[in-house]
Amino acid sequence: MLIKERHVLDEIFNPRSIAVVGASPDPNKAGYHFFKGLVDLKFDGAVYPINLNGSDVLGFKGYRNLRDVPAPIDYVTVAIPAYRVPKIIEDCVAKSAKIVHIFTSGFSETGEADRIELEAQIAEIARAGNVRVIGPNCMGIYHPKIGLSNFGVFRSKESGSVGFISQSGGNTGDFGRMGLVRGLRFSKLVSYGNASDLDSTDFMEYFAWDSETKIICAYIEGVKDGRRFAKVLKETAMAKPVVILKGGLTKAGTRAVSSHTGVLAGSDAIWTALFNQTGAIQVESLREMIDLALAFSYMSRPNGRRVGIVGIGGGASVAVADFCEKAGLIVPRFTEGTMARLEKITPVAGTSVKNPVDSPVGHRVAVPEYEETLRLVASDPQIDLLIVHLTIDWRIQTPEDRKNLHDLTEVLIKNKKSLGKPVAAVLRSCQSLHSWQVFLEEQNRCSEGGIPVYLTLEDAANAVSKLIRYYEFREKVT
């Protein structure tokens, strides 16, 4: 499956020209925003607004009809009422478009017979005319590197290694927006809605081939061909980490799925068995998916599951030890040599040197001792990786405290490579506006320095544990 030649969908992700049907100068129309996204991101190719009046949009010459455009069109986004869509698909065929992305909803997801029929009609016209379809009822493709933004909401051309496949447009927005804030960078995002033609399986196969995409995340409500999905998933998960959130695993969730994208959700047991057999990593929420994508983006593979913990706060040290063991990690005592050396630089009172290390509390932490502590823990032969936690709130009352926090994360970033073992960081914040501002500043520095940052101790323990489990599974079956 991991074909060397160009994957058939690669043209679709790299169009040279895009038309938006329903583009309008009116900011209350969805078509305006789809078009504006392309303009804002300075899409690398040609863009054409299409609307009933042939109005110009944002300074671009408008056309009444796709067929009037005096140039080839690779990619068409459709944002007009459902009953007018079949005619547009015929135009796409006439223009030999490669792909039509249908934002419009009101098709099979309604459960109404005439609207199911309308969707089938569209799919048939496209199939006969050799035009692929994304949707209907979806947001289409975001490919930051070339400025393809069908989401409007994403204003960044910064590219990364995480690909996201989603049946839900809202989840794509949520994952993308929060992922960007948390330090993820994307190769491509795709929201595919009702999957009248292209399905999660097609996109997963493409991401498996795509060298830009190193980590695959997917939100799935259901698939058309379970057997093919299982095969592609298995092959893909052997090549790259695949993190999946399955929507609709309960009775109420399944009912919500049928109202959302009109697919069959399938039973909980079948999906879980599938994930276990293929090595795909199942998560419970988009938040957890982001945590996993951060781990795979920034951490190399640990040699084992023995964690050394360095942190500040006795209660937090107890909690992180509990979370690590509950998640299936091991928190061994350090070797006697490490403990003896740690004791020399750690004040007796209120601290521990056994693992977790509870660094001196109080106002400021001595930076050289902190650096030495990290080095001692990382060089302990009992330890495969480090979890380091700091609390923001003790260190934002005065400029000196703030500088101390900056210095501590600087030590972490500076020593990351020389420590020789993977590191995950937790920056705890009480989430007041000031505390959160400092969190984002320090998190961004850590991300740029190649260290994933977690919001809570339990999030870090969970993500690190699932990261290790993925590599262990892949090793076991190969």
Add this chain to the structure above:
Amino acid sequence: MLIKERHVLDEIFNPRSIAVVGASPDPNKAGYHFFKGLVDLKFDGAVYPINLNGSDVLGFKGYRNLRDVPAPIDYVTVAIPAYRVPKIIEDCVAKSAKIVHIFTSGFSETGEADRIELEAQIAEIARAGNVRVIGPNCMGIYHPKIGLSNFGVFRSKESGSVGFISQSGGNTGDFGRMGLVRGLRFSKLVSYGNASDLDSTDFMEYFAWDSETKIICAYIEGVKDGRRFAKVLKETAMAKPVVILKGGLTKAGTRAVSSHTGVLAGSDAIWTALFNQTGAIQVESLREMIDLALAFSYMSRPNGRRVGIVGIGGGASVAVADFCEKAGLIVPRFTEGTMARLEKITPVAGTSVKNPVDSPVGHRVAVPEYEETLRLVASDPQIDLLIVHLTIDWRIQTPEDRKNLHDLTEVLIKNKKSLGKPVAAVLRSCQSLHSWQVFLEEQNRCSEGGIPVYLTLEDAANAVSKLIRYYEFREKVT
């Protein structure tokens, strides 16, 4: 146990005068901050700084010795090196102080024989002299209503109904700071460290009596007298919700506990059985504890566990339905009448009226229809309570969007009483600084309007489910 007369510890929580031993004009000393906390909060009684030089602190006359203070002292905070503490306890006895709070660490938590002995010596002097002890190795009491702040970090005199008991000072700071941001208000917080005298059991018994405290939260690493703790916990949980985070349930966590407060952590199975038998609500993290305290602070008791869900976003609707059922809640289809009426005001495309209701997406939501939707769902006889979710990020791009978000939460707040059923809200944010600022603004409005606000769909489902389980348990056993 729920004695009518004044509880023996009530004097300790309501001192008329406080001395801080180790108070200093030097902001690098802990004693400075303990004293400054009292000054900042304008403590209702007299305050006295005690230090070796008899220096004044923050304009208050200083004394070299407790015995030199020409007035009675109820409450003494000690923040000086460990080896000097026994002498101070003798002074406390001489002054007939009611309580001494020992911040100083370096006692039994170190595991060293001479320091365990030092702690025993202190406890013995105090016991013989009829002085109660909080600590050592802890932060003491925060009682906002009278301005008793031994934490320094808390600058609010605003009082509420949540009491918190904690072996860990760091956890007390984390719980208090984040709880304040999230909309909790406290009756009293107490950090008691090594529990050389007063233990979690004593404080729980007091909070059971204290009419200011309506919800009890506790972080516990271990207890001295398991039998007495079990008895008090059972009686207390029958009277008021008790939410407990047990630290040290794993091997590594237990080791961390012994380095932290020097107690025995006990086995996981015993604690879990105890919580199940008493109706205490066990949580996994401080974050979850805050979620529960919010539910009990703001929600009345639902008649059952059938949830009506109103939200925005198809993927989010699927997720919240899944989270609710996984948490043991029921998400029934609405009655035919409700669905028929909802259909009249809900656009067909991209929405559902079955439960969850997926309100119209797009830029703005029509406020009258939103209000009518809430009313229809709340009046459905199948429904016992509502979970309502909104996403911040779609509604902060323009002033009109921002106003729409404000209008939607306003509808929620305005109708809260007339809906006649408990409501929990989820305000999803991508957590960029701007999005977070808006979250805090809208959350604070909801809190003031009596509606608990959750960060994620799963947090809301979990908190609501545990709230209901608590009331069901209490009903079953009485």
